[in-house]
Amino acid sequence: MDTFLAGCRSGSSALVIEGEPGLGKTTLFEAALEAVPDGLTVLRVRCVEAECTLAYTGLADLLGERTHGILPTLAPPRRRALEVALLRADAGSDVVQPHVVGWAVRDVLGLLAAEGPVLLAIDDAQWLDSASARAVSFALRRLESIPVSLLATCREVGGLGVTSLGTGDERLLLGPLDRADAEAMVVERFGERLSRTRLAEVVAVAAGNPMYAIELAAAQLVPREPGAFADRLTLPLGLEELLVARLARLPAPATRPLAAVASLAAPTVAAVVAALGADARAGLDCGLDEGILQVREGRLWFTHPLLGMAAVTRLTPSLRRALHARLAACVSDDEERGRHLVLSADGPDATTAQAVAQAAELARARGAPGAAAELAEAAVRLTPPECGADLGRRRVAAAYHRVAAGDVSRGRAYMVAALADAPPGPVHVELSWRTAMLTHLDGDLGEAVRLLEAALAEAGDDPQLAADATRRLAGLYGWQGRVDDAVRCWRTALELARATGDLRGELETLGSYVTSAVLTDTIAPADLVRRVEELAAGLGPVSPFDDPRGTVAVVRLLTGDAAGAATAWERYYRHAVEHGDEISQVGAAGYLAPVHVATGNWQRARELAQEVSAAGHHFAVMRSFGMDRYAVALVEAHLGNVDAARTAALALVELAERRGLVPVLMQGRAVLGFLALSCGDARGAHLEFTAVLDRARQMGIREWGLMFPVYSELDALVELGQLDQAEALAEEIRCHGQAYERPLELAIAARGHAMACSPSAACSGGPSRNAPPGTHSCAPRRCSTNSVRSCGRPWRRPSWPGSAAGHRFPAG
Helix, strand or coil, X not given: CHHHHHHHHHCCCEEEEXXXXXXXXXXXXXXXXXXXXXXXXXXXXXCCHHHCCCCCHHHHHHHHHHHCCCHHHCCHHHHHHHHHHCCCCCCCCCCCCHHHHHHHHHHHXXXXXXXXXXXXXXXXXXXXXHHHHHHHHHHHHCCCCCCEEEEEEECCCCCCCCCXXXXXXXXXXXXXXXXXXXXXXXXXXXXXXXXXXXXXXXXXXXXXXXXXXXXXXHHXXXXXXXXXXXXXXXXXXXXXXXXXXXXXXXXXXXXXXXXXXXXCCCCCHHHHHHHHCCCHXXXXXXXXXXXXXXXXXXXXXXXXXXXXXHHHHCCXXXXXXXXXXXXXXXXXXXXXXXXXXXXXXXXXXXXXXXXXXHHXXXXXXXXXXXXXXXXXXXXXXXXXXXXXXXXHHHHHHHHHHHHHCCCHHHHHHHHXXXXXXXXXXXXXXXXXXXXXXXXXXXXXXXXXXHHHHHHHHHHCCCHHHHHHHHHHHHHHHHHCCCHHHHHHHHHHHHHHHHHHCCHHHHHHHHHHHHHHHHHCCCCCHHHXXXXXXXXXXXXXXXXXXXXXXXXXXXXXXXXXXXXHHHHHHHHHHHHHHHCCCHHHHHHHHHHHHHHHHHCCCHHHHHXXXXXXXXXXXXXXXXXXXXXXXXXXXXXXXXXXXXXXXXXXXXXXXXXXXXXXXXXXXHHHHHHHHHHHHHCCCHHHHHHHHHHHHHHHHHHCCCCHHHCCHHHHHHHHHHHCCCHHHHHHHHHHHHHHHHHCCCHHHHHHHHHHHHHHHCHHHHHCCCCCCCCCCCCCCCCCCCCCCCEEEECCEXXXXXXXXXXXXXXXXXXX
């Protein structure tokens, strides 16, 4: 502990104290805070179970009043997000994104750390509400070298997401006290009041748990009822039962006030008295006198969190519901009121359901999807069956809140239930395509296509409904590898959007259409970029998700301008960062990683791949479509980390085959082929590349310069001595490059022809027509600056001179 505290002054570190209840985590935590060296700013919070479902309560306690002077200095979007999260401003009509709150917290901590090192101290972090945990974790991951440290206690070993700065963090697992230390502790607390026999029994039963030993010893000193056996150890079932027994010895008027303290988000004497009446003050005084409660900065706290659990446990279910009904009538925060209403309900009620649904929307607006999901689900349960329309809307809300909180399967279940009860018509069509998209995200692409095809048929002549369904169906066809069907649907969706004057729908369709359109030569890239920019200018400011720079970047990449694509994606990435939109940010990182591989910027590519991989733990979309595994596979392959790359690529292939994601399967097999070629297995590489290129031809893909396996397949064919096939492939690429003015393809084709036909090219690496298959007439031909180190040997990717100078070709 001394080493950790000393390290807090010189940099960033993290220490997590873990262990089961009663082992002394909080005692060690408090001792550490008392020993904090001068010059260290401490931000502390004790988390309690009653508050773990209330969004941002932990963050509000952690930051306290320190934000008042700092908030005005933050960028306006971040300042507003934090003010809304901390209930210092109304949410209004704009929903706060959780990661904008995270960036704001990061800025606050950075500004505090500029004045001196900061220590975040979180006791019982397993009860930190999910919104606060996400914001703090987000901030900690982005503090880099800023001197902010973390001290936390946690009951669940290894289960705390917030307690990691990424590097240098340590975990201290508390175990039981040995027998001698446990006996010494009890004697120090109670003196010689217990006999040696009884002391030994207490220590044996406590099994090294300090709190259990103390409470068990205290129970032995309570006067016994007449007739009780004096030689029998008074033994409740466990620690919680001991604490309940301790509270039972308090006067009866203390029961409800203590339970109220345990149930309120920010309990004060005034709040408890307002809910229960003036008589509650006497019960609170009793709790304070007996060391059950303490007051810190005007707020009531239990001296140990387990005492709060025991206080609630003592109430019967009916008394507990009555208490929450009283608290619901007194609290001012609508979200907390919704929680108390849920806990006070004894069955469906339309009025209660409406209030809880409103509380869910408030939590959503504050950027707390987990809290919103729990409240929305409660609103569904509390809605009477006869309120069918309300029930449908609340199921849809619960579905999207659950998905936003990371539970796609649960969200899909709510959407399916809403669809099942919807009558035929526009609402049913809309719910059909919404259910389809969640079904796709949940891993069932075939069922998603079936739902969307049914929605399109039901939409009939309604142009808006048809456009919504057609645009999304095109995307799913693309995932199935049905490019012709996808292009047909996108063209229809464009016609419908233009016919109805839906400019935003047209922009969204073009953005989705871009990859298939360019790869299949069904739209001129310059025309597409021009129309996208016209639409974006007419629509005004857009969110990062709709930022046209993403579409422009894709077009530049697909037409061989890797440097231009990198510049455009970096701008898109910065736009997402500035707006706190982490999903768009990570999506941009997923595109940028292969682009920077293509331009040879290895360090940046690896940073982005690590960011995408980390995001896979938080965002279902990253896991569902393999973005995290592909980024890792691609970058590690080019850095020569063969085992890591192969593991990620095989996982990608398994995901694609299981879910029927054809483009993802092609990505995975391309990386495996690249690895095989780099390790000297030309035949294995040829098998992988052939499978990918055959599928590309079936899909109608003609942009060979962007079909990443094509140039490596030329290498494999030459190395295998299949020179006629190599020449035929090079000619196919040349014809397309000449027809569509693709310098990159012309360069690829020129090199392929040279390797297959020219003796001088053979001397730069390729075999001549007279050389036996698999042999070389001179030095190894791989001579690019892109190295892959495999099995301790450098293998180099091919490079193209002349018009292709500056291009380096990735495996994906």
